[in-house]
Amino acid sequence: ELTGADWKLERTGMSDDIPIRHWHQNDPGVVPNLLQTGAGSPTGITVYEGSLLPAMFRGQIIHCDAGPNVCRAYYTKKDGAGYQAEIANVLHGARDNWFRPSDVSVAPGGSLLVADWYDPGVGGHRAGDLDSGRIFLVAPPGHKYVAPEFDFSTPGGASEALKSPNFATRYMAWTALHEMGSEAESRLLEVFETPDNQHHRARALWLLGKMECRGEHYVRVAINDTNPDIRIVGVRLARQLKFDLITVVRKLARDPSPQVRRELAIALRHNKSPQAAELWAELALQHDGHDRWYLESLGIAADMQWDTFFAAWLIKAGDDWSTAAGRDIIWRSRSKYAPEYLARIINHPETPARSHPRYLRAFDFHSGPEKDDALRAILGL
Known part of the structure; x- marks a missing residue:
């Protein structure tokens, strides 16, 4: 982050595990990897939002990796403010190691x-073979490739096309509906108010929110929705429309979903409002x-404003700053006030010695007299 040094360079607290070391997963300021996939030659990627394939693939990442001859699905589920994933192979060249998947896309009918x-x-x-190549169709047995036809000239036809799992079809639908403006509002509301598919609801919401003079209304609708993913869309829509984010963050600051609160934190990034620090501290x-x-969403939010945000948190935390959560925030912080607290953590008799390298590594992301004073305090000088 600060020096641009090679990942192989020896550093305090670095992992013995090479992928973890390579991606700096032990360092403050690094968002976790969703999954460690190992060595390979990653190529095409998409998200499957169709219904033709089995349920386990719906809404999941599909990724080609030419090195190990595989096209995979990453079966993802929510985990706190983030995600965890498992690998499920879609196609694997176990019997033909010339299989080199270079890209993947979703066909109009929902096949891959x-x-x-x-x-x-x-x-x-x-390249050893300049002539050969193949395209695989992945679909249930007996499926016949058909591209559905849509009438993009009407709100009804275009709103049906908006539900397509195919990116090109959706783009044509989105463009047509956006140009229609308020003429398409009632049909888009039908899609949004149909609760059985949250992807369709989100697509309709983006269009509704981009209608002239209707953005603020649909942001309010979204952030009051019962589904946390729709509330997240509402926050992102407010950011795109450059609305008053302080009002949105204050409304949702105690949201039960950590994913929504993650989005609120990111929305505060570089926000210069006097209320931003207090809201960040509440999050x-x-x-x-x-x-x-x-934790990393909080770090992203506090960028360039660490001193004021950290000070606001210290006031709210009071004597309870030295919890597991508080020590995490101090470890992640870039505030000039953080080194003093890092030293206090390290010098505390109940801090396990095995955790010392983690906190010492955090000093590498600080500079200035506050850091020097804290290091001297650790040495008892």
Whole structure:
């Protein structure tokens, strides 16, 4: 972050595990990786939002990796403010290691199309076969490839096309509906108010919120929705429309969903309002001491304003700053006030020696006399 040094350079508290070390997962200021997939040659990626494939693939990331000859789904579920994932292979070249998937997309009918450049090698410009290549259709047995037809000239036809799992179809639908403006509002409201598919609801909401003079109304509708993902869309819509984010954050600051609160924290990034620090501190007090995704969202939010945000949190935390959550925030902080507290944590007799490298590593992200004084305090000087 500060020096641009190679990941292999020895540093305090670095992991023995090479992928963790490579991606700096032990360092404050690094958002967790969703999944460690190992060495490979990653290529195409998409999100499957169709209904033709089995339920386990719906709403999931589909990713090609030409090195290990595989097209995978990353079965993702929410975990605190972030996610965790497992791998499920879609296509694997176990019997043909020339299988080199280079891209994947969702067809209009909901099947998957996987492009295979088909080659004995991978990496750089080492191509052994310049002529061969294949496209795989992934679908249930008996499926016939059909591209549905839509009438993009009417609100009804375009709103049906907006539900398509195919990106190009959705783009055409979105563009047509956006140009229609208020003429399409009633049909889009039908989509939004149909509760059985949250992806469809979110797509309709983005269009409703972009209608002239209707954005503020639909932001209010979204942030009051019962579904946390729709509330997140509401926060993001408010950011895009450059609305008063302080009002939105204050409304949702005690939201039961850590994912919504993560989004609120990110919305506060570089916000110069006098209320921003107090709201950030309120969000920070809800960190549970275990959720690294939530912690990093707080760090992203406090960028360039660490001193005022950290000071506001200290006032709210009072004598309870030395909880697991409080020590996390201090470890992540870039405030000039943080080194003093890092030293107090390290010098505390109940702090396990095995955690000392973690807190000492945090000093590498500070500079100035406050850091020097704190290091001298650790040494008893």
